Amino acid sequence: MQDKAIKDQISEFMAQAFSGAVIAHDQDIFEAGFGNSMFAMQLVNFVEVTFGIEVDSDDLDIDNFRSIDRVAALVQRKRAVAAA
Amino acid sequence: MNIAAEVTSAQAEARAHWQAVAQAEVAPFARQIDREAAVPEAVMAALREAGAFASGFPEAFGGPAGAQGDPVGAALAHGALHEALGRASASVQGVLNVHHMGGSALARWGSAAQKAHWGPLLTSGATRCAIAITEPEVGSDATAVRTRAEVDGDGWVVSGEKAWITCGASADLFVLIAASAAGPVALLLPREAPGLSIAPIPDMLGCRGYAMARLILEDVRLPGEALLGKPGFGVSHVAATGLESGRHNLAWGCVGLAEACRQAALSHVQRRAQFGEKIAEFQLVQQLIARMSTEIHAARLMCRSAAVARGQRAMTAAKEATMAKYFASTMVGRVAKDAQQLHGAAGIGPKTPLEMYFRDARIMEVIEGTTQILEVMIARFSYQEGPA
């Protein structure tokens, strides 16, 4: 899947999670105050189900979830490992 | 989704199986468990034998065979276990619930080595698990826990106090949530860890077989392998996984407890006569029966829908578990009260289980998120959805 397609899907998911907020791909969602306790697991489930990857304890690094760009990078990395 | 269409013969079989196990092995001991505030070892052994401790876990962790190929069926079967236990004894349902809460957090966020070690022990029931979040000064706001975990060489040193821990007095392993320099952290705390003392809490209002206790930790040293997930993710990911399982399990448990109340009410109103008639014939009695029958049916459908969503890993799964727990826990309060009312004095006295049901039902709105906290969550889920 193209990087743009991945980012578009993450972007759409976040817009819904944050009640229609428009989020730039490189915006730090935690700094902007978007993250909440429910969102953390929603994001994990979303990327796992949508992109067919498994987020495990090694991936629990806040930098992996900070922005649309970072989440997309995590997805690409996991997919590359799974395909190898 | 057509909920009725989900009923396959395998699912019906699972329901019948857990109902039979719970009625034969658990229900006869329910009053004794309430009186003695302890679950007899024979009851636990029978549940181990029946495979109850494996229910709800992934197959690779040691969960039921076939769970991977049919996750929806497995989620419904797990719900059926908790409904059957809730009907037989709310205390026993709670014991299996916290085992699954701690265990599912471990199955989800454990390292390969942790899963390989703990999976067989937890799913066989050889090790009994619990989850320790709440503290004397910290309840709903779990991220504010004060129990302190400091890095110490390769491991951790933990000090603080946990309060209101189900199976605190009986579990072998706790998923412990503490504060660390990097934020909330989850650690695996074995019961025998030096520096851990356990103080049972007697005289609880209901669910007396929960074996409630405080955990007092004084410089408890834990190895590096005790870390579950990563520091900073202890509440948002690890505890959240356990709590979502708990809401799901407890919603089904509430349906079971409410069904026990309804069964007692049905038999009482059709036997008891006043003013020369069975009280079942009075329309005001019929109103209470109609209300409880309908509400239990609604809660059960919500639970089924939540289980299907959980099995399918639908994005709505967390919301559905929250809504099901919210509705079922408030519903069982109403049903227990009405069933007691229909029994008159007999529902207050010691000879019927109605007074126990009433006390047990009261617990359900406090645990796995209070009613108010769940309302906050459901409103947030709703805001995410709209307006469309």
Ligand SMILES: Cc1cc2nc3c(=O)[nH]c(=O)nc-3n(C[C@H](O)[C@H](O)[C@H](O)COP(=O)(O)OP(=O)(O)OC[C@H]3O[C@@H](n4cnc5c(N)ncnc54)[C@H](O)[C@@H]3O)c2cc1C
């Ligand atoms: C029988 C039983 C078993 C339990 N088992 C466990 C266990 O195994 N492990 C564990 O960690 N804990 C356990 N607990 C603790 C339980 O999770 C907490 O009691 C619960 O989270 C509420 O915390 P609290 O009691 O400190 O109440 P508080 O959080 O102090 O709340 C008090 C009141 O304020 C309301 N309130 C709080 N915040 C808000 C808000 N933001 N908006 C609106 N209202 C609010 C609450 O709804 C409640 O009515 C158990 C409790 C009981 C009674």
